[in-house]
Amino acid sequence: MSTVIRVNNAGKKFSKSLRQMMLYGARDIVAGSLGLGDAPERLRPGEFWAVDNVSFELRRGEALGIIGPNGSGKTTLLRMLNGIFMPDRGSIEITGKVGGLIHVGAGFHPMLTGRENIYVNGAILGMKKTEIDRRFQAIVDFADIGDFLDAPVRHYSSGMYVRLGFAVAVHSAPDILLVDEVLAVGDRDFSIKCYQKMKEIRTQGATVVLVSHNEYVIRERTERCLYLRNGRPQAFGPSEEMISRYIQDGLKDKAARRPASAGQLSAANGAAGASSGRRMEILDLGLCAADGRRVDGLDSGAGFLAELRFRVLERVESPFFSINFYNDAGLVYAANSAYEGVHFPALLPGEGTVRLRLPRLDLPTDTYYVSVIIGEGEACYPLDVRHFAWTFLVGRAPNARGLLKLPAEWQLEVSP
């Protein structure tokens, strides 16, 4: 298979202030028109490398994911691959026709109908009129926007806009498809359709580069990933590994930021507890492996122990404890002693520790935010709450996909 994208030490610089941008812009344009290529490798005051030192190669039919926090240069890199931004150092070699989904519906004019805009957008994506004529029906079928085809685009919902734009783009027969997080706008059916279409063009030999914040999409649709941070590549390799590295880095960042805020929080809580006559308060939560060692993450299916330290200021009649795991989608798992029918004796003033032991932490791979609630009574009246105060990573190894991780038994029978 042949290499279709070869990025060699590519870098792109930007300037932060508008004024400087204008000045440099004018200077670049004058220098450029006189044929004096200034030294693009040098950073002028106020400039920074938005993307730097990126190298990778992609062959036909491969799919690459680009991940990283906001502002890490993902979209800039995508635009460089599309030839919109020229690298200021290094080089990028592209073989074949590039279809950019960096912006769907490029050139759509709000006053024109969908039908007219298909031709405009197609022409911008490099299709000839005859090509568009030939694929027109396929585009319309794919977009599936019904009567709106003959309505001005400005009456479209954002989802319909994306549908039409994406439909044109995937039918422009790209050899390389660059996708930037756009599918998030379409509805469920449409985004499934889009990913299927992407798969289809891949099997026809097209190469896909995908920027997304959605771990699941990256995991399912790409084999390899480039992990960017502050414009610098952190790692390049199998998507699964890159994602867990990305998540772990995110946790580390949070941990690095936490001490100050967590300290303030507990001090505030403590003060509030004393003054507002709070009867019970959370001191600390330790998330541990089965052996009691504190960890910031575990493999899915490993033994888990949570140690919750608390202080009782006033007698609490029938205490309950709740530890909840959230991911980006919402509450995933809630352990609640009251709901689980556990009755604890009344607590007298002092400090204590309650332990929650899970023989198997069968949560799918993800980052979890942990909340703790402690309180009193059958009705679970809360006395102290800490929302999302801890983060916990499950699945350093790629062993649990999907929404659920259930204990499974496999049996194989083979008849000769």
Added chain:
Amino acid sequence: MRPETPAADKSGACLSAAEPANSKCVSLSSVRYEPNRIARLGLGAWPLMCRELWGARELAARLFLRNLKARYKQALLGFFWALLVPLLAVGTFVLLNRAGVLVIGPTDVPYPLFALAGLTVFQLFSTGLVSSCSALVEAGDMIARVNFPREVLVLAAIGQAVFELLVKTALIAAACVYYGFLPPAGALLVPFTLVPLILLTLGLGLFLSLANAVFRDTAQAVGVLLTFLMFLTPVLYPADGAREWLFRLNPLTALVEASRDLFIYGALRHPLDFGLASAGSLLVFLCAWRIFHLVSTKVPERI
């Protein structure tokens, strides 16, 4: 940070047996992006420029049509707008002339016809310049996100001006009928004398659109300057008279007069001036195109 890819085949993309059957088997074009790519090409950039422009002809036409449709779709008066400005301008001058406020020398055809012809030609230049000036900025979103030859935006803008010229031609034809003036056969050559003016407009338009991408003041400045320029060019009055040498210094004089002379007399009255102005226009166009092509890669990040 180089990935562990096995030694890859050279480009060309069409491989024989190893390829899956359903894969497209075409030879693909390769492009290499690197700093100062175009500048390094030197004179070799010209074939590339021509190829790119030729490849983008459909896009230019499509964008032109898009702008045209969108422009007249929600306008009550539609194409009539293109006629309104010359009608008002010429009407004003006719009034001023009759009232004796402004004394315009005798013209060889009825004055309104003379003024309409001049104004129509000049407005090819002025509307072309105004619309191409903002062409890049207006398409900023598209430029920042899609890769296509940026020249087409300016081309489409000039196309708009040429289209308006055609609409105004209908007005001139109506005026000819009204005044009973039959243009000489030489008038059929007017499209050729318009070419240098279009080239000049394109050249300046390419240049100004770049300037406007960096300094948004450009568009305003151009609007103001064009108003003055119209009065410094014999558009609404003949160039003959004591100050003729002053008009002759203005290359637009030769370009505007050439088409009007053909229309009125069927021949050029100042062929040398026209030749010089045409050569100059060609030069402006070529320089501007080259500069535009060289610099337009820097536009997306500045827009």
